[in-house]
Amino acid sequence: MVPEHPTATAARRAPTLPVTTTVRPPGAPTSSRTPPPRPRHHETALTPGDSARYDARFASRAAGIVSSVMRDLMSLSERPDIISLAGGFPSTESFEREVFDDVIEAVARDHLAAALQYGPTEGLAELRERIVEVMAHEGARARVEDIMVTSGGQQAIDLSIRTFVNPGDTVLAEGPTYPGAVPCFTTYEAAVEHVPMDDDGLRVDLVEASLDRLAAEGRPPKLLYTIPNFHNPGGVTMSLERRERLVRIAHERELLIVEDNPYGQIRFDGDPLPSLWELDDGAGWVIYLSTFSKILAPGVRVGWVAAPAAVLRKMNLGKQAADLASSTLSQRLVVEYLRRYDWRDYVARLNGIYRSRRDAMLRALEEEMPPEAAWTRPQGGLFVWATLPDYLDTTNLLASAVDKHEVAFVPGRGAFLDGRGGNAMRLNFSGVPEPVISEGVRRLGIAVAEMTDLHRALGGLE
């Protein structure tokens, strides 16, 4: 705007600023002044120049963690005007208040002192017994002594990698792999070799090929990390034939398998398939990881590992270093819940919600995405993996999706450690109501179409 009076354009100096010590704490309401908290020296002590002092001191495992465009763009998905299909959240809003009150009351009444106390590193014995029952429901036989409770499934992954992987060791994982496992791989400086998937899950034939190649290169993998059921982010499930063949390979070629199974019970279609743990039949080549995050609530942060005793002993040491023990309070809450209620009823209710949401997403994708796009049709879990033409870069697409179209997703590159996945994206359906899914996918379709049109306008490019 051009100012109406030329004199108004003269730069006016700011008035002298009052020097006071009033400080507003972050997040405080802006409408009223709050009394100043006592100034804490360290809060304001460091200048950008001071912060540089750490650069030379960071450990190499921390140095591997970089700033990325993707991370900064992803943080924008939290904006209220944006429909985020980027989350990985289970639905928690249908958990009944009465059930929660009842469980909390039982913990407070019968176990308060113990629930507030330290617990054993391997977890509460009663919880480990219940975990054996939960596994049995999926057809995975285990004994109490096979189980160690962890702080969420994430710690189970961390302990698996920490226990086996030295810097530079090779690890096999699906391509794409779980984006949340990527920080574990980079922290322990694993060299990850991705093995592709198709509609039947991990290409087990290519696992064999990788084993041959890596053996010839003198760097056989320490382990294979796999999510056989409703892969995150892949959305596919490993077929029975492949499971059997993979366990056979593990036995013949002495390949250690870390089977991550957070979603096994979140099945809406088809029949459950046996876990790799079950097919291994106690031979000790499979370490099994799971969690209460999807069948109860992620907020309790309770997961577990099932593994042979020799492995558990080492993992126990690792867990002592990490957090000594998982929250006793959370574990007790889970125990009392499992004792009083049939967790399968709640999971059945959740699965009903997820099935409708998945259907809404698949319907919307069918209607809104250009013909060049392809996506998986998961029988369970929380995610769809969509693949766009090679010429589209989904990290850049996220910029325009967020900025212009107000929809967010997880760019595929975050699920690879070798730079692949540039034309893919992960879409979450579990955490978003159906009308929002439809609208979100509609916006996504517009964002994608804009780019495919542009590609045509640029005369097609190879």
Added chain:
Amino acid sequence: MLKGGRSLEREVSLRSGANAEAALRRLGHDVLEVDVDQHLVRVLRAERPDAAFIALHGKGGEDGTVQELLEILEIPYTGPGVLACERAMDKVVAKAHFAAAGVSTPAAYAFSQDAFRELGAGEAIPDIRERLGLPLVVKPAKQGSALGITVAREAGDVPAALMNALAYDDRVLMERFVAGRELAVSVLGTSEPWALPVVEAIPRDSDFYDFEARYTPGLTDFEAPARLDDGLAQEAARVALACYSALGCRGVSRVDMIMDPDGRLWVLETNAIPGMTDTSLLPKAAEAAGLGFDEVVERILADAALGA
């Protein structure tokens, strides 16, 4: 302290804002942090601050929009005024001003998304390539932090680079690539602007100073002051001041340039709101000048003003 906002550089802005805000508190000022959103005008009306320190980057905060609001509310603000911000934000406009002021800037052609869609501008790419040569830098007209920038090494890379850039802005420019050293000159002041020492950014792995290299500690080495002979350092300062006044900047700005192997300086852009993160160039220049970060923040605040 205006920071955050909804631009793609939100996270960078939050880091800049945190550093500047800590400095202001050390200096004894009463700081109100505002993460800029739809309540901005209401908050500013209610709080009536003596000045607004702008640590916003990118669209909205660095392009004159927030500055225009502050003009209406009559709250003096740091950094350049509305028009200078608009000129600096749009690289096409900024380059025209540089050229008019006799400052060298690499030759470039700019097109809107509609030119490709409706006028077949894609068919002119071979001509552009011929005139500007390869590699060719493809960048969004209005975007900071090197977001959406690609160095197209071969003819076949150009269309994909254009698509990348167009994801960040509706207008893109194709610019002649100048190989050389990445120099940045921060300028302070209003009536008598003066240049801080030249800082050189030396990315370790990437082929240019991209987003990762800018914000990941350890991925870029910095020389502050840059190792230049006095004549060249003075020339860099002179060029930076020429750009500063060509755009009508006040308070603070940072001029980014490349020094080619012949010692010639090519200005790429001027940043109206220079980054103040731990890895940013302005704080390094402040240290090199012997001023320190807080002193620079204080001077920027002291220059807060109104008027386009």
